Amino acid sequence: MELLSGGEMLIRALHDEGVELLFGYPGGAALHIYDAIFNQDKVEHILVRHEQAATHAADGYARATGKPGVVLVTSGPGATNAITGIATAFMDSIPMVVISGQVDSSLIGSDAFQETDMVGISRPIVKHSFMVQNAEDIPAIVKKAFYIATTGRPGPVVIDVPKDVTDPARKFEYRYPETVKMRSYSVPAKGHTGQIKKAVEILLSAKRPIIYAGGGVIQGNASDLLTQLARSLGYPVTNTLMGLGAFPAPDQQFLGMLGMHGTYEANMAMHFSDVVLGIGVRFDDRVTNAVSKFCPGAKILHVDIDPASISKTVAADVPIVGSVTSVLEEMLDLIKQSETQIDKKSIDMWWQQIEGWRAKDCLKVIPAGNDVIKPQQAVQAVYKATKGEAYVSSDVGQHQMFAAQYYHFNKPRRWINSGGLGTMGFGFPAAFGVQLAFPDAISVCITGEGSIQMCIQELATCLQYGLPVKIICLNNQSLGMVRQWQDMQYGGRYSHSTYAESLPDFVKLVEAYGHVGIRITKLSELDQKMEEAFALKNRLVFVDVMVDPSEHVYPMAIKGGSMKDMYLSKTERT
Amino acid sequence: MRHIISILLENEPGALSRVVGLFSQRNYNIESLTVAPTEDRTLSRLTITTIGDDRKIEQITKHLNKLIDVVKLVDLTEGSHIERELMLVKVKATGAQRAEIKRTTDIFRGQIVDVTSTVYSIQLTGTSDKLDSFLDAIGNSSVLEVARTGVTGISRGDKVLSL
Numbered sequence: 001m002e003l004l005s006g007g008e009m010l011i012r013a014l015h016d017e018g019v020e021l022l023f024g025y026p027g028g029a030a031l032h033i034y035d036a037i038f039n040q041d042k043v044e045h046i047l048v049r050h051e052q053a054a055t056h057a058a059d060g061y062a063r064a065t066g067k068p069g070v071v072l073v074t075s076g077p078g079a080t081n082a083i084t085g086i087a088t089a090f091m092d093s094i095p096m097v098v099i100s101g102q103v104d105s106s107l108i109g110s111d112a113f114q115e116t117d118m119v120g121i122s123r124p125i126v127k128h129s130f131m132v133q134n135a136e137d138i139p140a141i142v143k144k145a146f147y148i149a150t151t152g153r154p155g156p157v158v159i160d161v162p163k164d165v166t167d168p169a170r171k172f173e174y175r176y177p178e179t180v181k182m183r184s185y186s187v188p189a190k191g192h193t194g195q196i197k198k199a200v201e202i203l204l205s206a207k208r209p210i211i212y213a214g215g216g217v218i219q220g221n222a223s224d225l226l227t228q229l230a231r232s233l234g235y236p237v238t239n240t241l242m243g244l245g246a247f248p249a250p251d252q253q254f255l256g257m258l259g260m261h262g263t264y265e266a267n268m269a270m271h272f273s274d275v276v277l278g279i280g281v282r283f284d285d286r287v288t289n290a291v292s293k294f295c296p297g298a299k300i301l302h303v304d305i306d307p308a309s310i311s312k313t314v315a316a317d318v319p320i321v322g323s324v325t326s327v328l329e330e331m332l333d334l335i336k337q338s339e340t341q342i343d344k345k346s347i348d349m350w351w352q353q354i355e356g357w358r359a360k361d362c363l364k365v366i367p368a369g370n371d372v373i374k375p376q377q378a379v380q381a382v383y384k385a386t387k388g389e390a391y392v393s394s395d396v397g398q399h400q401m402f403a404a405q406y407y408h409f410n411k412p413r414r415w416i417n418s419g420g421l422g423t424m425g426f427g428f429p430a431a432f433g434v435q436l437a438f439p440d441a442i443s444v445c446i447t448g449e450g451s452i453q454m455c456i457q458e459l460a461t462c463l464q465y466g467l468p469v470k471i472i473c474l475n476n477q478s479l480g481m482v483r484q485w486q487d488m489q490y491g492g493r494y495s496h497s498t499y500a501e502s503l504p505d506f507v508k509l510v511e512a513y514g515h516v517g518i519r520i521t522k523l524s525e526l527d528q529k530m531e532e533a534f535a536l537k538n539r540l541v542f543v544d545v546m547v548d549p550s551e552h553v554y555p556m557a558i559k560g561g562s563m564k565d566m567y568l569s570k571t572e573r574t
Numbered sequence: 575m576r577h578i579i580s581i582l583l584e585n586e587p588g589a590l591s592r593v594v595g596l597f598s599q600r601n602y603n604i605e606s607l608t609v610a611p612t613e614d615r616t617l618s619r620l621t622i623t624t625i626g627d628d629r630k631i632e633q634i635t636k637h638l639n640k641l642i643d644v645v646k647l648v649d650l651t652e653g654s655h656i657e658r659e660l661m662l663v664k665v666k667a668t669g670a671q672r673a674e675i676k677r678t679t680d681i682f683r684g685q686i687v688d689v690t691s692t693v694y695s696i697q698l699t700g701t702s703d704k705l706d707s708f709l710d711a712i713g714n715s716s717v718l719e720v721a722r723t724g725v726t727g728i729s730r731g732d733k734v735l736s737l
Contacts, residue, residue: 308633
């Protein structure tokens, strides 16, 4: 048996776990581990420029591949800088393992240099955490950490490693465990057959059904099954912000995204439905609007792997706890066997009603005139230039909603965004995490001039590793979503949401970092310049698109109302 | 409604803080909390009393179950159960009061476990209500110090909370 130090065991265990990429930033408490990285070539380490970016990059990698993202940071500020990214992953149930250095065991609790209680600080935003007490425990802890992070409802796991535990002078026998046994952790596998039967019967007898699918379908790799189910039933489908791509957007059965900035047809269909099949969703407040007015006539069938998600905000009539894959497989079988016939006539009438709502064409873009670019048109230009085949990450704000509305995702894991926590600064690091996973793919970050400045230092990381990410900055010279709310609710008082006079020249900035910058100011040049940007396949290109700053995102839910209550434009509401 | 939730918890460092943290993080209320290792030293038994409607209690138990360190739990108030709390109370006891306090202690089946010329220390077990009543009977003015353990409990009959 091999003798390894704690630091070496950690890296070897990552390799044995199948980890290829590690995102991180060195520092005192992690130096033994970094030395172990230097002496091997199996796990590649990507040096970021800020620990927050390490977590977002690992997160983007995880969302695009389905594999866990892995992060290594040092103690104290390294650990606290990682917190935003851990919280982002936690809110969206992304599998991630974060290894943080810690001061020597003997110093813990003494307010030592760069000491922080990482297990304590991260506790509310992790699925679980470990503090390594003995080097011999490292292989078993790593095995458990990955098992917990990737199974059930996935999430981030922190491993805090005191420096003395990784001491290169102390070697131990290394053996990576093949299996994990934890008496206190079990993964719900199949759903309850009786409940699934009940749900199927309700579904088949529905007159105004809708399938409401979310991020759980993507995380559970169940997009194909969802599509099969939807096609076999012929029912309308809507996706949450997190679920975009779970069902192909160009499909006639797809009503678009639902919720606060969802389409008119999706929100109306939800409100007037008689059966809602929620799959891998959590009835988030950005979807339901006022819970008391949510889908008044609907029976709620709710499938989720996390029992705590069910009946948390909206009580489920038929709760089903199980992996979406197993539940959908069973549903498909039961539908075939069932003697209940779909009420074709009612479903046809339902579709007629939906087509009436769809005819409103709520996402129609009205040109601004004078060659001014609307932000929606910029997203449409990206869609055209990439033929809908790109991985698209976004930051948070208006651009995020425009990307969600106007880039039509027809495959899962292509839309990479911070839905739950809403983290500005997420998009760009996530995009290069995706690029590292798929070097030949197009990885686009649709961002704004506000968000991009929250992790812009990563331009250096992309130069170091030759990552040709395309950054499309919808530059409206203001914090657009804040400004929109200030327009709508605060009498147009733009409190700290504008900064036009102090914006950097992004083209010069990215050039200083060794990349290519392109500015687009005229609608007449939009498509052509966008094509030019994407034609530079091996370069990072920052496209600074100057867009109409007065534009709002619509539809927009009216606070306190039901799902049918929406603003459709600055002058029209339902 | 008041619920008593009994939890078998891995006897690991930090496990208790995960349980307590969950309550504050999700804005749940802890009325009382007791914890000690069980006959199996790898497990602690934790008893929490909390207040909430059925929906809230359902969320609490679901979220507790999600904690990796929680091995098993039961809401004791769902069935018939026995609950006890222990109280140590120090009271002023001089003159005629001494006999009166002794009598009250006997009525409540408490024990005087320490005596000085001016003070009695009394030990009392029972439901929380009984302990409250005892304090009422003694009267606030003579109570010098109260130490209560919080509620612990066990279900009646054959039902057992174990692995």
